[in-house]
Amino acid sequence: xxxxxxxxxxxxxxxxxxxxxxxxxxxxxxxxxxxxxxxxxxxxxxxxxxxxxxxxxxxxxxxxxxxxxxxxxxxxxxxxxxxxxxxxxxxxxxxxxxxxxxxxxxxxxxxxxxxxxxxxxxxxxxxxxxxxxxxxxxxxxxxxxxxxxxxxxxxxxxxxxxxxxxxxxxxxxxxxxxxxxxxxxxxxxxxxxxxxxxxxxxxxxxxxxxxxxxxxxxxxxxxxxxxxxxxxxxxxxxxxxxxxxxxxxxxxxxxxxxxxxxxxxxx
Amino acid sequence: xxxxxxxxxxxxxxxxxxxxxxxxxxxxxxxxxxxxxxxxxxxxxxxxxxxxxxxxxxxxxxxxxxxxxxxxxxxxxxxxxxxxxxxxxxxxxxxxxxxxxxxxxxxxxxxxxxxxxxxxxxxxxxxxxxxxxxxxxxxxxxxxxxxxxxxxxxxxxxxxxxxxxxxxxxxxxxxxxxxxxxxxxxxxxxxxxxxxxxxxxxxxxxxxxxxxxxxxxxxxxxxxxxxxxxxxxxxxxxxxxxxxxxxxxxxxxxxxxx
Numbered sequence: 445x446x447x448x449x450x451x452x453x454x455x456x457x458x459x460x461x462x463x464x465x466x467x468x469x470x471x472x473x474x475x476x477x478x479x480x481x482x483x484x485x486x487x488x489x490x491x492x493x494x495x496x497x498x499x500x501x502x503x504x505x506x507x508x509x510x511x512x513x514x515x516x517x518x519x520x521x522x523x524x525x526x527x528x529x530x531x532x533x534x535x536x537x538x539x540x541x542x543x544x545x546x547x548x549x550x551x552x553x554x555x556x557x558x559x560x561x562x563x564x565x566x567x568x569x570x571x572x573x574x575x576x577x578x579x580x581x582x583x584x585x586x587x588x589x590x591x592x593x594x595x596x597x598x599x600x601x602x603x604x605x606x607x608x609x610x611x612x613x614x615x616x617x618x619x620x621x622x623x624x625x626x627x628x629x630x631x632x633x634x635x636x637x638x639x640x641x642x643x644x645x646x647x648x649x650x651x652x653x654x655x656x657x658x659x660x661x662x663x664x665x666x667x668x669x670x671x672x673x674x675x676x677x678x679x680x681x682x683x684x685x686x687x688x689x690x691x692x693x694x695x696x697x698x699x700x701x702x703x704x705x706x707x708x709x710x711x
Numbered sequence: 712x713x714x715x716x717x718x719x720x721x722x723x724x725x726x727x728x729x730x731x732x733x734x735x736x737x738x739x740x741x742x743x744x745x746x747x748x749x750x751x752x753x754x755x756x757x758x759x760x761x762x763x764x765x766x767x768x769x770x771x772x773x774x775x776x777x778x779x780x781x782x783x784x785x786x787x788x789x790x791x792x793x794x795x796x797x798x799x800x801x802x803x804x805x806x807x808x809x810x811x812x813x814x815x816x817x818x819x820x821x822x823x824x825x826x827x828x829x830x831x832x833x834x835x836x837x838x839x840x841x842x843x844x845x846x847x848x849x850x851x852x853x854x855x856x857x858x859x860x861x862x863x864x865x866x867x868x869x870x871x872x873x874x875x876x877x878x879x880x881x882x883x884x885x886x887x888x889x890x891x892x893x894x895x896x897x898x899x900x901x902x903x904x905x906x907x908x909x910x911x912x913x914x915x916x917x918x919x920x921x922x923x924x925x926x927x928x929x930x931x932x933x934x935x936x937x938x939x940x941x942x943x944x945x946x947x948x949x950x951x952x953x954x955x956x957x958x959x960x961x962x963x964x965x966x967x968x969x
Contacts, residue, residue, distance in 0.1 A: 465885065468885035468886045469885070471886050471889070472885065472886060472888060472889055472893075475893065476889075476893070476896075479893065479896075479909075482904075482905040482909065483897065483900065483904065483905065485906075486761050486762055486900070486905070486906075487754065487758050489762070490758055490760060490762060491758045491759075494757050494758050496757070621736070621739070622735050622738075625738060625739035625742055626742065629739075629742040629743055629745070632746060633746045633749055633750075638746050638747065638749065638750040639753060639754060643753060643754060643757060644753050645753060645756050648753075
């Protein structure tokens with residue numbers, strides 16, 4: 445356990461080195477968020493009644509999305525990992541007395557967490573200071589905040605576990621581009637990164653909300669803004685836990701069976 | 712021109728060496744912009760219009776922006792990769808050759824994988840044009856061509872600014888993405904829906920609205936003032952400050968020595 449924690453710390457501190465990149469990221473994210481809100485506002489002005497969630501819930505959703513982008517982006521891959529599979533450097537990793545699934549899982553967590561931590565505070569602060577309908581609304585009570593944080597942790601782990609499955613599959617294909625492209629675009633849309641899931645047509649929404657992708661950013665952000673509450677809240681969290689377990693187990697199976705067959709091609 | 716064709720043929724040959732990779736990257740480009748398309752589709756299923764613009768009109772708007780962005784990215788990619796060129800000393804080599812600097816930078820990289828996006832834009836065009844209810848006439852066709860051309864010029868200008876700033880900073884500046892990727896991303900809807908301030912910004916500072924919103928009004932028949940069709944050409948003036956910045960960048964240039 446200790447070795448994984450120290451590995452996490454190492455990676456986490458490593459991610460902290462890129463401060464200028466983080467600054468550029470913050471500015472970009474802030475502009476993105478503002479444009480997104482202006483866009484939805486135009487739709488809101490056009491037809492208020494067709495809007496599927498409260499406007500303030502939407503702005504909170506968008507600011508949260510921008511602030512914690514690094515935790516939930518499904519298009520972020522660690523090139524080194526793909527390279528190590530392709531070039532055979534993975535042999536070194538396999539020699540270490542650690543479990544490779546856990547190792548890579550921790551690595552993914554640390555990278556995303558350090559990125560997010562650097563960026564989220566200024567964005568949240570600026571969003572909070574914006575005037576009323578555009579800004580970030582504070583949660584109504586502490587219980588809600590606790591549920592939100594718990595759900596965010598679960599969603600974060602689901603994203604990392606999803607990434608692990610994709611890394612596992614690339615053992616079989618050698619050229620990772622195809623799997624990566626298809627999976628990331630699919631995941632991005634179904635997770636509600638392009639438009640929040642409530643904006644989908646009802647029949648599609650019902651199915652999409654049960655998929656693992658809805659257990660990523662969709663769950664915590666909508667819990668935060670009060671869009672998911674009451675018994676739906678428990679349902680959503682339960683679904684997140686179920687998907688997390690399934691994806692971790694699946695990821696482990698894929699990875700272990702791949703490693704058993706793995707044949708390093710010299711070089 | 713002959714030399715440019717030579718460059719082009721070299722790039723095509725080099726891509727054909729890696730057919731699978733080329734195909735996959737193109738598909739990837741297609742998928743990413745397909746997501747945006749899905750977003751627009753579902754938004755319009757819920758809201759039938761936005762500020763008076765219908766679904767097919769917005770699709771048209773998006774395909775124009777996408778098309779001009781991908782053309783710019785395809786042919787002016789050299790500027791986008793310019794940070795690397797300064798970093799590894801490639802630019803020194805360019806300086807000593809007896810050909811125009813800008814020409815050589817443009818020729819150094821022609822990104823043909825952008826056909827994925829071009830394809831997406833064309834598919835959307837084919838879908839949107841018959842449904843848009845536009846009565847086509849010679850002037851409308853000219854407007855459309857103007858828009859795509861003007862858009863390519865503005866995006867190219869942005870790439871030049873990006874490259875010129877590299878002279879001063881050596882590394883690429885990520886915040887420039889706000890203008891390039893941001894315009895592609897949010898140009899899917901006519902600029903005026905983002906409000907007056909954004910419209911002003913996109914008219915006077917970075918002329919996105921000149922090739923997107925104003926001529927679009929004429930194209931969709933929301934306004935019948937024909938001079939709107941020539942606004943994209945006005946947007947071409949944007950190249951002047953870009954060029955000046957580039958010139959001062961070249962004068963300021965000190966080799967990194969590698």
